[in-house]
Amino acid sequence: MSINFYSKFFPLIKKGVASVPFQLRPLSTRTDLFNVENKSEEYAIFRLNKPPVNSLNLEYLNLLNNQLDEFERNPKLKGIILTSDVKSTFSAGVDILEMYKCEPKRLEAVWRAVQDFWIKLYGSKKIYIAALNGHVLALGCAIAMSCDYRIMVDNDKTKIGITAVLLGINAPSWVKNTMINTIGFRETEKSLKFAKIYNPHQALKLGLIDEIVSSDKLLSRSEEVMKTWCKIPTLAREMTKESMRSETLGKLVNNREVDVQEFITSTMDPHLQDNLGKYLASLKKK
Numbered sequence: 534m535s536i537n538f539y540s541k542f543f544p545l546i547k548k549g550v551a552s553v554p555f556q557l558r559p560l561s562t563r564t565d566l567f568n569v570e571n572k573s574e575e576y577a578i579f580r581l582n583k584p585p586v587n588s589l590n591l592e593y594l595n596l597l598n599n600q601l602d603e604f605e606r607n608p609k610l611k612g613i614i615l616t617s618d619v620k621s622t623f624s625a626g627v628d629i630l631e632m633y634k635c636e637p638k639r640l641e642a643v644w645r646a647v648q649d650f651w652i653k654l655y656g657s658k659k660i661y662i663a664a665l666n667g668h669v670l671a672l673g674c675a676i677a678m679s680c681d682y683r684i685m686v687d688n689d690k691t692k693i694g695i696t697a698v699l700l701g702i703n704a705p706s707w708v709k710n711t712m713i714n715t716i717g718f719r720e721t722e723k724s725l726k727f728a729k730i731y732n733p734h735q736a737l738k739l740g741l742i743d744e745i746v747s748s749d750k751l752l753s754r755s756e757e758v759m760k761t762w763c764k765i766p767t768l769a770r771e772m773t774k775e776s777m778r779s780e781t782l783g784k785l786v787n788n789r790e791v792d793v794q795e796f797i798t799s800t801m802d803p804h805l806q807d808n809l810g811k812y813l814a815s816l817k818k819k
């Protein structure tokens with residue numbers, strides 16, 4: 534029996550308060566922010582393109598969520614290579630300006646869009662390969678970990694990891710679970726508690742990424758892996774993915790309201806706001 538993993542969970546989202554109270558602009562006017570290249574009927578390359586660091590604000594998350602829906606609607610499409618056209622950054626995570634001096638209603642919408650994005654990506658039956666051309670930080674790292682395979686450029690200056698704790702943020706349980714499923718409990722605990730950032734070789738050793746290649750081979754190697762995986766019997770691959778991921782996925786799908794409230798409460802805390810202000814200033818000072 535074919536179980537549509539994505540459609541099994543997504544109606545639950547729709548039942549909740551997942552509607553986003555901000556108007557989406559039509560896709561065609563915003564395609565400068567990402568690019569989808571269909572390489573064949575079977576797979577596409579999806580390039581983020583929101584300089585300087587592909588930070589994720591509400592409008593961008595909504596746009597990306599629409600594109601993930603578009604992929605799901607195409608039954609012939611087996612896989613997506615997720616990468617970035619922004620030089621030296623895959624993604625710097627949530628746009629900090631969405632969290633600093635924010636309105637609770639807007640913050641709520643942002644976090645629901647973040648949840649939607651993770652549920653769509655982690656819960657997709659399709660093959661997602663992350664081709665990590667540059668820095669992979671915070672939510673960017675959670676996104677990469679939610680793909681099926683990660684290939685990263687061989688550049689010692691490129692960073693991957695989650696430093697949320699330095700800002701006073703306790704990473705949400707679905708991020709912890711995604712990391713535990715990737716590198717194991719002990720390494721996740723160390724990584725999140727001590728805000729560890731890795732270069733590609735350290736990340737490879739941990740299993741946070743799967744391969745390192747020179748930047749000129751990033752896409753060709755990703756396509757090579759994708760082509761191999763597209764040959765695996767689809768139904769069996771999909772069912773295996775579902776059986777491996779449904780427990781972790783269900784924990785957020787059935788707990789979205791608590792997760793939203795925790796995020797809003799912790800982000801609105803004056804100490805965290807203070808930290809965010811200082812952090813933003815330090816980023817701008819560089």
Ligand SMILES: CCCC/C=C/CC(=O)SCCNC(=O)CCNC(=O)[C@H](O)C(C)(C)COP(=O)(O)OP(=O)(O)OC[C@H]1O[C@@H](n2cnc3c(N)ncnc32)[C@H](O)[C@@H]1OP(=O)(O)O
Pocket residue numbers: 585586588621622624625626627628629630668670671672673675692695696697702703704705708813816817818819
């Ligand atoms: C897993 C989820 C855990 C819980 C949820 C957390 C929410 C988050 O995701 S908060 C975001 C946390 N992200 C970070 O801490 C990354 C911060 N950015 C960086 O470390 C660096 O920018 C970089 C390594 C990604 C790139 O360094 P580079 O030297 O190339 O560029 P910069 O000069 O630092 O930045 C350029 C430009 O971009 C602004 N910026 C950087 N990151 C963000 C961001 N996340 N949100 C908004 N804006 C960001 C930075 O301030 C610079 O702006 P100006 O050009 O105006 O100076």
